[in-house]
Amino acid sequence: MIETRKRSTILNLVVGAIILLIAFLFWPNGNRFAQSNKIDVSKTQIKILYRRINIREEADVNSKDIGDVYRGEVYTVISHIEKKDYNWYQIKTDSDIEGYIGSDPNNEYVKVISGYIDREPPKINIESEPLILVNGKNDLDSVECVDDHGACSLSYEEIDSDTIKFKAVDDDNNVAVKEVKFYRVYELISEFIDNSETVNSKYNLTKNGNTYIINANYQINKTVSSNHKSSNYSPMIAFYDKDFNEIKDINTSFNSVELKGSCINNFDNSLKEEYVGIDLLKGNTICMNYKFTKEDNIKYVAVGFSGIENYDDNENYLANYFSKYFMIN
Numbered sequence: 001m002i003e004t005r006k007r008s009t010i011l012n013l014v015v016g017a018i019i020l021l022i023a024f025l026f027w028p029n030g031n032r033f034a035q036s037n038k039i040d041v042s043k044t045q046i047k048i049l050y051r052r053i054n055i056r057e058e059a060d061v062n063s064k065d066i067g068d069v070y071r072g073e074v075y076t077v078i079s080h081i082e083k084k085d086y087n088w089y090q091i092k093t094d095s096d097i098e099g100y101i102g103s104d105p106n107n108e109y110v111k112v113i114s115g116y117i118d119r120e121p122p123k124i125n126i127e128s129e130p131l132i133l134v135n136g137k138n139d140l141d142s143v144e145c146v147d148d149h150g151a152c153s154l155s156y157e158e159i160d161s162d163t164i165k166f167k168a169v170d171d172d173n174n175v176a177v178k179e180v181k182f183y184r185v186y187e188l189i190s191e192f193i194d195n196s197e198t199v200n201s202k203y204n205l206t207k208n209g210n211t212y213i214i215n216a217n218y219q220i221n222k223t224v225s226s227n228h229k230s231s232n233y234s235p236m237i238a239f240y241d242k243d244f245n246e247i248k249d250i251n252t253s254f255n256s257v258e259l260k261g262s263c264i265n266n267f268d269n270s271l272k273e274e275y276v277g278i279d280l281l282k283g284n285t286i287c288m289n290y291k292f293t294k295e296d297n298i299k300y301v302a303v304g305f306s307g308i309e310n311y312d313d314n315e316n317y318l319a320n321y322f323s324k325y326f327m328i329n
């Protein structure tokens with residue numbers, strides 16, 4: 001009798017567990033309608049066909065599960081990614097869950113009910129890379145946004161001192177992004193002046209045949225005490241071809257570069273140890289001459305100096321920030 005009761009209790013527990021499991025898998029979720037979007041034929045939307053699909057943080061089956069969608073719900077597609085195993089649709093629910101749901105291309109879990117889903121994002125065409133911005137201007141006429149289905153808009157932001165990120169958006173909110181290396185190059189015909197908060201730079205070019213001399217003066221706008229200065233100040237010069245590939249071996253031309261310190265304010269030995277050991281006062285100038293022989297493959301030259309200066313004990317300034325790229329003929 002006792003054994004019969006035990007078997008009956010175990011059977012009841014098993015049946016109860018099965019009922020709970022079925023309810024969990026098939027019973028409508030109480031928040032499901034709070035997550036669904038209204039149908040809008042002007043947008044790309046999908047309808048959920050499967051009873052429940054996980055929302056993934058990234059377009060990957062192994063990505064973190066951050067929510068669920070349920071049969072009958074409708075969602076606007078933010079982006080669409082086709083992979084070998086799954087088609088992924090980026091969505092955002094009314095409860096602000098944003099992620100990806102996957103659909104097996106051989107057994108669709110969702111159905112496209114409006115808009116286009118096979119529309120390719122716009123293209124960002126660039127005539128040549130890297131981008132060369134002449135005389136400091138952001139002249140981006142060589143960058144074009146192209147969309148096969150209509151118009152698209154193009155925007156950009158400078159990520160750092162040598163990288164621009166372009167973003168193209170079409171009228172269906174498809175997005176394309178491209179990062180491009182760029183250089184700001186200046187025409188150094190005879191004299192170039194660049195004033196900033198920290199340094200006023202002045203560059204002069206003289207030439208005799210194929211021999212070029214670039215004189216660079218860097219006037220300091222903030223006092224730097226000797227104990228806040230780098231112990232390593234080095235002149236810099238580098239050469240590039242028309243595609244901005246650095247030319248590291250220019251034979252005798254590169255070896256013939258002469259670096260001389262000839263500064264005002266009695267800092268004639270500006271690049272020597274006695275210069276490093278003293279205070280650099282506001283208005284003092286660091287001066288250098290760069291002499292080289294121009295070869296046919298040289299199109300651009302960068303001149304400057306390297307070192308670190310701390311103006312206020314809190315912020316470091318990398319001195320090669322004061323270097324510039326120039327075009328030479």
